[in-house]
Amino acid sequence: MRAIQLHEFGPPENLVLGEVPDLSPGPGQVRIAVSASGVHLLDTSLRRGEAGGPMPPPELPTIPGREVAGVVDDLGEGVDESWRGRRVVAHLGMVPGGYAEQAVTAVESLHVVPPSLGCAEAVAAVGTGRTALGVFDLEPPAAGDVVFVPSAAGGVGWLLVQAARTTGATVVAAARGAGRTARLHELGADLVVDYGLPDWADRVREQVGGLSLVYDGVGGAVGRSALELMKPGGRFMMFGWSAGEATRIGTDDVVASGLTVGWLGQRMRALPGGIPALAARSVELAGKGWWRPLVTTYPLADAATAHADLEGRRALGKVVLTVER
Numbered sequence: 564m565r566a567i568q569l570h571e572f573g574p575p576e577n578l579v580l581g582e583v584p585d586l587s588p589g590p591g592q593v594r595i596a597v598s599a600s601g602v603h604l605l606d607t608s609l610r611r612g613e614a615g616g617p618m619p620p621p622e623l624p625t626i627p628g629r630e631v632a633g634v635v636d637d638l639g640e641g642v643d644e645s646w647r648g649r650r651v652v653a654h655l656g657m658v659p660g661g662y663a664e665q666a667v668t669a670v671e672s673l674h675v676v677p678p679s680l681g682c683a684e685a686v687a688a689v690g691t692g693r694t695a696l697g698v699f700d701l702e703p704p705a706a707g708d709v710v711f712v713p714s715a716a717g718g719v720g721w722l723l724v725q726a727a728r729t730t731g732a733t734v735v736a737a738a739r740g741a742g743r744t745a746r747l748h749e750l751g752a753d754l755v756v757d758y759g760l761p762d763w764a765d766r767v768r769e770q771v772g773g774l775s776l777v778y779d780g781v782g783g784a785v786g787r788s789a790l791e792l793m794k795p796g797g798r799f800m801m802f803g804w805s806a807g808e809a810t811r812i813g814t815d816d817v818v819a820s821g822l823t824v825g826w827l828g829q830r831m832r833a834l835p836g837g838i839p840a841l842a843a844r845s846v847e848l849a850g851k852g853w854w855r856p857l858v859t860t861y862p863l864a865d866a867a868t869a870h871a872d873l874e875g876r877r878a879l880g881k882v883v884l885t886v887e888r
Contacts, residue, residue, distance in 0.1 A: 566663035567866040567884075570624045572612030575870035578627070578662075580863065586665045588639035593646055593670055595653065599682040599860075600661040601630030601690045602869050602882040604805060610870060621659055627866075628661025628884075630654050630690040632682035635673075642670050650676040652685040654693075654842060662866055664886050674843055677850025685846060687856035687881035691718035692845030693838060694802065697831040699726045700841075702800040704776055706731035711767070711774045711789050713758065713781040714805060715750070716743040718856065718881035723778050724750045725854040733771060737763070737785075739876065746857070746879060764788045778802070779810055786810030795820045802827035860885050 566583045588594045605618065606627050612620045621627075632652035638644065653672045660666055676685045698719070704710050710727045714720040715736035727734045728751060736752035738744050739759040747755045754770050756763045767774070773794040779786045783806030790799060790810060799822055801810060812824055831838055848854055857880025861869040865884075872878040 564664040565863065566626045567628075567863065568624050568626055569610055569621075572610065572620065572623070575607075575610070575867040575874070578610065578867045578870060580866070583626070583663070586667045588637055588642070588667050590640040591642060591669055591671075592639040592667050593635045593642055593651075593673065594637035594639075595631055595633045595651060595666045595668070596636040596888070597631045597661070597664055597666050597886050598633040598888065599631070599686045599886070600628045600663070600666075600863070600884040601686040602628065602662075602866070602873060602884060603630070603690065604803075604873060607870050607874050618657060626660045626663050628663075629656065629659060630686045631661045631666045631668075632676060632685045632689075633666075633886075646670060646673070650682070652676050652682070652689045652846060654689050662863065662884055664863070672839075674846045676846070679852070680846070680850045683858045683860055683881075683883040683885060684849060684856045686883050687718055687858050688845045688849040689842045691881050692722060692849060692854075692856065693841040694827070694831075695719045695722035695726065696841045696845050696848075697834060697838075698723060698778055698800055698802050698827055700834055701827065701830055702776065702778075702798055702825060704730045704732035708732040708775045709735065709771045709773065709794075711735045711737065711777045711792070712752075713737045713777075713779065713785050713789065715747050715752070716857070716879050717780070717805070718858075719780055719802070720778070721750070721857045721880050722854050724752055727778075728752070729853070732776070735767060735771060735774070743879065758785050758788070764792060767792055773797075776800070780805060782806045782809045790816060790822075793820055793822060796822070798823045798825065800825045800827070856881055858883050862887065
């Protein structure tokens, strides 16, 4: 099979396409003929030889990637024959191997892809979707809330805007650059702002008066500005820092305005059914059209370009590698 391999830590160009042996599923496993593979921001950290959140740098050579969708084409011992030929999506967990034409995983990790959903969208739902759903479940908006979603043109933010709009809350969607903010108008947000402009915070204050709930996956200066826009008693939910550092929040910030500050982290696992249940619900909701993932696709051979565009903030939504068959 063809696969993207990393033999040396470094720039995106170190991701190279080559031939590797076909995979065989073990007991309780299936093999997936992969049609779509998810690319995550932490993949870029691992490629550079840095830790990706809880994941240490991999042993080399490695095949990156942990989210795949496709058709089950081989079964390991003990797996029901009914799985053969089914279109499925799976998160491989802490085990890499997604950037390839084949992937092997435990049958318990599989989610059936609804007929209405493409494989690329299913990959987005099983990965970024479960994160968005966890954030939403842990800190759901109420009808009177003013919700701020930075990086709303990214995979998680795009879904959070849609989820927040179902509650009747006022939703402020934000991104950097005219090209990205233009796409946000498709979501029907009450206000769209470009935080690449110096007066964006003033515009938010003038238009909505302040924020009661922030879903912060950006951090840095953007997160700090959002914090300073908070109304007394607001909630600030953190789930990442794509800007390179988490939003700086001190005790004085919390005490002065009575803020509730949360961090996604291990709290997702404490939700009913844990992370697998979030992934299953996210795929189901996408299949029903409750939310629709935004994806940018690249051929498997262009994994280096996909990484470069993700790091350079040139890709919209979830970045997905596709396999021609």
